[in-house]
Amino acid sequence: xxxxxxxxxxxxxxxxxxxxxxxxxxxxxxxxxxxxxxxxxxxxxxxxxxxxxxxxxxxxxxxxxxxxxxxxxxxxxxxxxxxxxxxxxxxxxxxxxxxxxxxxxxxxxxxxxxxxxxxxxxxxxxxxxxxxxxxxxxxxxxxxxxxxxxxxxxxxxxxxxxxxxxxxxxxxxxxxxxxxxxxxxxxxxxxxxxxxxxxxxxxxxxxxxxxxxxxxxxxxxxxxxxxxxxxxxxxxxxxxxxxxxxxxxxxxxxxxxx
Amino acid sequence: xxxxxxxxxxxxxxxxxxxxxxxxxxxxxxxxxxxxxxxxxxxxxxxxxxxxxxxxxxxxxxxxxxxxxxxxxxxxxxxxxxxxxxxxxxxxxxxxxxxxxxxxxxxxxxxxxxxxxxxxxxxxxxxxxxxxxxxxxxxxxxxxxxxxxxxxxxxxxxxxxxxxxxxxxxxxxxxxxxxxxxxxxxxxxxxxxxxxxxxxxxxxxxxxxxxxxxxxxxxxxxxxxxxxxxxxxxxxxxxxxxxxxxxxxxxxxxxxxxxxxxxxxxxxxxxxxxxxxxxxxxxxxxxxxxxxxxxxxxxxxxxxxxxxxxxxxxxxxxxxxxxxxxxxxxxxxxxxxxxxxxxxxxxxxxxxxxxx
Ligand SMILES: Nc1ncnc2c1ncn2[C@@H]1O[C@H](COP(=O)(O)OP(=O)(O)OP(=O)(O)O)[C@@H](O)[C@H]1O
Ligand SMILES: [Mg+2]
Numbered sequence: 162x163x164x165x166x167x168x169x170x171x172x173x174x175x176x177x178x179x180x181x182x183x184x185x186x187x188x189x190x191x192x193x194x195x196x197x198x199x200x201x202x203x204x205x206x207x208x209x210x211x212x213x214x215x216x217x218x219x220x221x222x223x224x225x226x227x228x229x230x231x232x233x234x235x236x237x238x239x240x241x242x243x244x245x246x247x248x249x250x251x252x253x254x255x256x257x258x259x260x261x262x263x264x265x266x267x268x269x270x271x272x273x274x275x276x277x278x279x280x281x282x283x284x285x286x287x288x289x290x291x292x293x294x295x296x297x298x299x300x301x302x303x304x305x306x307x308x309x310x311x312x313x314x315x316x317x318x319x320x321x322x323x324x325x326x327x328x329x330x331x332x333x334x335x336x337x338x339x340x341x342x343x344x345x346x347x348x349x350x351x352x353x354x355x356x357x358x359x360x361x362x363x364x365x366x367x368x369x370x371x372x373x374x375x376x377x378x379x380x381x382x383x384x385x386x387x388x389x390x391x392x393x394x395x396x397x398x399x400x401x402x403x404x405x406x407x408x409x410x411x412x413x414x415x416x417x418x419x
Numbered sequence: 420x421x422x423x424x425x426x427x428x429x430x431x432x433x434x435x436x437x438x439x440x441x442x443x444x445x446x447x448x449x450x451x452x453x454x455x456x457x458x459x460x461x462x463x464x465x466x467x468x469x470x471x472x473x474x475x476x477x478x479x480x481x482x483x484x485x486x487x488x489x490x491x492x493x494x495x496x497x498x499x500x501x502x503x504x505x506x507x508x509x510x511x512x513x514x515x516x517x518x519x520x521x522x523x524x525x526x527x528x529x530x531x532x533x534x535x536x537x538x539x540x541x542x543x544x545x546x547x548x549x550x551x552x553x554x555x556x557x558x559x560x561x562x563x564x565x566x567x568x569x570x571x572x573x574x575x576x577x578x579x580x581x582x583x584x585x586x587x588x589x590x591x592x593x594x595x596x597x598x599x600x601x602x603x604x605x606x607x608x609x610x611x612x613x614x615x616x617x618x619x620x621x622x623x624x625x626x627x628x629x630x631x632x633x634x635x636x637x638x639x640x641x642x643x644x645x646x647x648x649x650x651x652x653x654x655x656x657x658x659x660x661x662x663x664x665x666x667x668x669x670x671x672x673x674x675x676x677x678x679x680x681x682x683x684x685x686x687x688x689x690x691x692x693x694x695x696x697x698x699x700x701x702x703x704x705x706x707x708x709x710x711x712x713x714x715x716x717x718x719x720x721x722x723x724x725x726x727x728x729x730x731x732x733x734x735x736x737x738x739x740x741x742x743x744x745x746x747x748x749x750x751x752x753x754x755x756x757x758x759x760x761x762x763x764x765x766x767x768x769x770x771x772x773x774x775x
Contacts, residue, residue, distance in 0.1 A: 209640050235642030247637035249630055260630050264642035266623045270655060273625060276618035281439065284622055288438045327641065 162187040162363050163208070163331060168217035170203055170387075177203040180217075181389045183382045185331075190357055190364045192374045192395075195384035196407060201367045202244055204384065205333050208365070209241045210234045221331065236264045240329035242320040244336045244367070250309035254300060254319050257308055258291040259284075261326025291326055298322045298352060314345040318352075325356065332356065332364045338373065346373070353377060375399070383407070444617045461606055465599040473598045475714060480605040481666045482706040484612050486690040487699055488659030491616060493688070494696035495625070496652035497632030498547050502540075502559040503687040505566035506657050508679030509536045510664025512570065515583040515674045525588030525669060533662040539566075540657020547649045563681055570676040582675030585668055601670055608666065609703075612659055616699050619655070628652050629697075689742070693749050694757050701758030708757065712745075713738055 163185040170178040177200045185191045193201050206212040208219060210231030218227045226234055240261075249257055266287055268280040295301055298318050303311055308319055321337055337353070338346045350373055356362050368374050374381060375395040383391035383404045391397075391404040398404055445451040465473045485507060492498050513532035517523045523531070543562040550558050570577050577583065587595050588604070595601050619625040627648050630638035639645055668674045686709055694705020716738055 211636060211640065230644075231639040232642050232644045235640060241640045243637065247634055247640075249633040249637070251633060252626075252629065256626060260626045260638075261641055263623065263627055268623050270619065270624050270651060273622035274615035274619045276622060280618070280622045281442075284442055285438045288442070292438075323641070 162222065163365075164218075164220040165204070165208070166218045166220065168204070168207060168219065169215045170200075170207060170212060171215045176387045178207070178384075178387045181384070181387070182217075183389060183392050185363060185365060186380070187363055188357075188361060189379040190353070190366060190377050192378035192381045193365060193367045193384065194369070194371075194374055194381060194398075198386075199384040200387040201384055202335055203387075205241065205335055205365070205367065208234075209239055209333055235327060238328070238330035239333065240324035240327040240331070241333040242317075242324045242335060242337055244339065246313075246316050246320055248308045248316060248320055248323065251307055253305050253307055254295070254311075254322075255291065255304050257319055257323050258294060258326045259287065261323035262287045262290065262328075264327060265290075290328075294322050294325050297355070298325075299348075314341050317341065318349070321349075321352065325360075325362075328360075329362060332362050334364060335367045336369065337366070338368060338370065346370070350377060442621060444621065458610065462603075465602045470598045473602050475711060477598065477602045477605050477670060478667075479707040479710040480602070480609045481663055481670065482687075482690065482710050483703040484605075484609055484666065485660045485663035486687055486694065486702040486706040487612050487616055488656045488663065489687050490691045490694075490697065490699070490702045491619075491628075491659070492652050492656035494691050494698065494702075495620060495632065496628040496649065496656075498544070498649060498652060499552065499556045499688075500559040500653075500656070501556050501681065501684045501688070502543060502563040502566070503660055504679045504681060504683030505563045505570075506536050506540055506660040507664035507667065507683065508570055508674075508676070509539050509566065509657075510661030511668035511674045511679070512577055512583065513661065514665035514668055515585045516576070518585060519583065526590075529588075529662060529665050532665040533658040536661025536664070537654040537658040540660070541650050541654040544650050544653025547653065548646045560681070560684075563684055567676060567680060570679060577676070580676060582673055584673055586672070588669055605666060605670075608662065612662070613699050613703070616659075624648075624651065632697075689746050692746060695759055698758040700761075704757040704761070712742065716741065 165181060165183050165185075168178050168181045169176065181200075181204065193204060195201055203212060207214055208221075210226075210229060210233075214227060218225055220226065221234070221237060221239065224237070226237065229237075249260065252260070266283055268283050272278070272280040272283075295304055298321065300315065300318055300322065303315060303319075308316060311319065317337055317340075321334065324332055324334075334353070338349045341349065353364065353366065354377065357364055366374075366378065368377075378395060381391070381393065381395055381398045382389060383398060383401070385407040390407055391401040393401070440446070443451075445454055464476060468476070485503065489500065489503050492500055510532045513535045514525070514528045517528035517531055518525055543559065546558040547555055571580060573579075587601070589595060593600075595604055620629065627638065627643045628651070630641065630643055631645060631648050631652075635645055638648075664679075667678075671678075690705035690709045691702055692705070693708055694703065695701025
């Protein structure tokens with residue numbers, strides 16, 4: 162489904178990624194973990210096309226997408242939810258989700274301006290798909306609220322919804338549970354599992370909570386200082402000495418700071 | 420941040436049964452009725468009002484079409500432009516040349532000059548991919564200056580500082596010479612412009628444009644080609660500005676460079692700032708406000724002439740100061756403009772006497 166081949170990414174002298182390779186199989190939940198600043202978000206940015214690689218290739222669905230701009234990757238079916246919420250704050254939940262369907266819709270300037278006829282038909286059709294997602298994510302009650310007024314946990318949910326509205330083949334989720342309480346986390350975990358099963362979507366998930374990662378994912382890749390230090394099933398990762406060391410290192414660092 | 424509407428505050432009889440209704444421009448029956456009432460009032464206006472007021476309304480209406488055009492670009496899509504004056508001119512000159520040199524009837528020249536302006540606008544929108552904010556303002560100002568220079572100096576085409584003379588259009592052998600007939604022409608085109616814009620922004624392309632304004636990175640990840648949509652915004656915006664320029668030209672009957680200078684660009688920015696960025700109705704309020712402000716000021720000056728005899732001589736200066744002052748006040752206190760103030764006032768009245 163997705164092959165990341167020897168990816169490197171430099172910012173000035175800093176290597177955010179160095180020589181990272183892994184592959185994601187169709188239909189799996191793939192977790193990307195690592196300490197803070199390890200390069201996880203940078204990796205997703207490279208896959209979704211916001212950053213362009215300094216070296217290496219990315220192949221999606223058998224197609225080399227290394228040079229494709231972000232919007233073309235969206236057209237191919239790669240959708241993304243951000244770590245720091247990147248919703249359109251002034252738009253309502255509904256409008257955000259309708260925007261998520263942009264690549265699935267067609268009407269242009271003229272059809273839109275004239276509206277009655279083609280564009281209206283399209284809007285109604287796609288509204289059904291969006292309402293389905295709204296039901297699925299249990300956000301009916303805030304449907305018409307401007308997103309900026311919603312609580313943090315709900316915004317996170319709307320962002321997943323917007324990505325989902327694109328009907329992605331590959332869904333990239335950057336810490337969808339960060340900053341949530343345990344109840345919200347459980348809901349989100351359930352949504353992710355449902356997306357995976359009912360919609361047969363391949364998911365790449367960045368998450369710090371090891372319990373969640375072990376429970377949800379089929380494969381895990383571990384980054385540390387931009388390097389891939391572990392790859393395998395959750396069990397393999399838990400037993401990997403390098404990974405343990407990286408995390409222990411972080412813990413001892415925290416102790417020193419505390 | 421926008422105030423959260425209480426779920427209990429929805430008016431009675433306001434339930435919508437299907438998605439088509441839910442996506443209507445004016446969802447609330449009462450609001451829809453009010454809009455229809457307003458439109459009817461606009462149609463009756465020239466019958467009831469003296470000719471002088473009709474001509475003022477025509478000017479304000481034509482300016483509204485241009486202001487809506489600018490708002491599509493600046494208010495809805497977040498791309499600032501200081502080139503409105505020049506683009507009005509492009510529309511005006513295009514229309515003049517099409518009708519006088521090529522003998523094309525006004526009714527074709529009007530949309531054609533819009534399309535031509537759209538093309539020029541799209542061309543000058545190309546820098547918007549790389550430039551934002553102040554830098555884009557500078558680039559569009561450069562467009563303004565270049566085009567303005569051509570108006571003045573490309574004598575063979577534009578007639579230089581002397582300009583071009585055009586004629587009123589005629590419909591089925593009946594020339595639109597009267598104030599009333601031209602008012603109706605303006606009104607129909609203004610309504611079409613407003614409807615087109617309202618429709619655009621409740622469908623796919625409009626949403627994409629607003630997304631470009633709000634968060635362009637997220638927009639790109641959702642599949643929106645930033646370059647394409649910025650160019651679309653420049654083109655659609657310039658189309659209406661061109662149409663407005665053509666209408667204005669055939670109204671005043673002369674097309675001369677001084678109507679298309681940088682100060683006009685600033686006046687149009689003031690219209691949408693005062694009226695409300697990203698609001699169609701706001702564009703109309705703002706255009707009316709800026710068009711009528713000097714008229715009202717002049718009347719005031721005349722009224723107080725007895726008391727302060729030399730006030731009139733410094734009128735020009737005062738006008739600019741008041742103009743600038745009002746813009747600054749709006750920028751500081753009411754960034755969403757007249758449209759927002761009107762909404763607040765309505766809320767206040769609706770809740771009165773229980774407002775707190
Ligand atoms: N646009 C950028 N410019 C410069 N440096 C950057 C940029 N984006 C990321 N970096 C650097 O790349 C490194 C990896 O950052 P990244 O955000 O990918 O980490 P992360 O694993 O997502 O961390 P976290 O768990 O805190 O989200 C960091 O050192 C960061 O400073
Ligand atoms: Mg990150």
